Amino acid sequence: VVGQPTKSKHPKEPGENKIRPVNKKAKPRTPKMKERESADPSLKSQSILTQVMDKGRFQKLAATLSLSAGQSVELRCKGSNVTWNYPSYLDTFKDSRLSIKQLDKYGQLILANSTAADTGEYSCWLQLCNGNKCRKDETKTGSTYIFFTDKEELFVPTPSYFEIVYLNPDKPAVIPCRVTTPSATVTLHREFPAEEIEADGTDIIYDVKKGFVYQHPTSDHKGIVYCKAESQGAPQISIKYHLLYVEVPKGPPSATIAASSSRAEVSDSVHVICTVLGEPDVDVNFRWRYPGQESERPVIIQNFWRLIDRGTGQTTRISKSVLVVEDFEDRDAGNYICVAQNLHGETTVATKVELN
Secondary structure (H helix, E strand, O other): OOOOHHHHHHHHHHHHHHHHHHHHHHHHHHHHHHHHHHOHHHHHHHHHEEEHHHHEEEEEEEOOEEEEEEEEEEEEEEEEOOOEEOHHHHHHOOOEEEEEOOOOOOOEEEEOOOOEEEEEEEEEEEEEEEEOEEEEEEEEEEEEEEEEEEOOOOOOOOOOOOEEEEOOOOOEEEOOOOOOOOOOOOEEEEEEOEEEEEEEEEEEEEOOEEEEEEOOOOHHHOOOEEEEOOOOOEEEEEEEEEEEEEEOOOOOOOEEEOOOOOEEOOOOOOOOOOEEOOOOOOOEEEEEEOOOOOOOOHHHOEEEEEEEEEEOEEEEEEEEEEEEOOOOOOOOOOOEEEEEEOEEEEEEEEEEEEEO
16 A cells, blocks of 8 residues: 555656656757748748837737736837727827827837727738838738726726617628737627627627627627626626617719709709618718809808608618709809719719709
8 A cells, every 4th residue: 555655656756757858859859940930921920020028128029919008008010011900999089198109210100098998809911012002011020919907897998878789691790899908808789689699600709809890790799788707896887889780782972963943044943862772880971063163162061961751671870962053144054063972983873953
């Protein structure tokens, strides 16, 4: 009986010792790993982005980094012509906590007094320029996603208390309830009927950097939802998201034009309306050509849009541009031409207004 423990110890000791030589053997392979890194642009790219640590030390960044809210962070990107990307709201509010400088051999990004809202992707790349034309050097980029953890703010704060998410049948939809603590448990809930929506990992997945992703949105998914997060404390609720189902053919704007009257008297007020029905999340720009344009005839042009429910569970965006001619006169008679443009192309429509 006394000998049994000594027997059980002996197999463990060689087992433990075996680990050490394996580590030693692994050390000479390190240069080979570096060679493979240099051969693979995606691996090599990570080497140009580093974090400045205490006492002048540098740390290469992994795909994610967790820092406590309130900390400041300094990132450096090797190169003499560096471009940075970071959470867009820092630009929107022209945040003075963010400082970006280009020095001789590297670009520098400093974010002071971080908050939970700063959580997001920070990336950089080198620009290759030939005269005034510049392009991204795909082999020299760096990226990391930084979580600024805050137990009081489990969800990354947003400017509004309510957001619209469009469900297109031909592309994934994201409910962007991102968290500041990657280890938080996050669930998705429908407001009415009150129920938890299961993230099955196939049709609905949770991505800690994005939120809940509907891979194949359908009209059954529409409604109001919210997220709930838990991490060593009371659960927290996200803002609400209104999911609207969209099914509009993609392409140049479907535009129509109409005048308040095809014939006008002198001194009449004439309205010409250009209308587009399209995708809710696609902007439409309008341009006008009209008879008095060359003589700089003063006109009033107003643009606006709103969402309409077509009664079939689908939502459409109606965009309008209204051109108003006050005190109609001879030079105002002729063709009124509206050019409606979206990211897919443009459509031109016209109508004629004559003087009585």
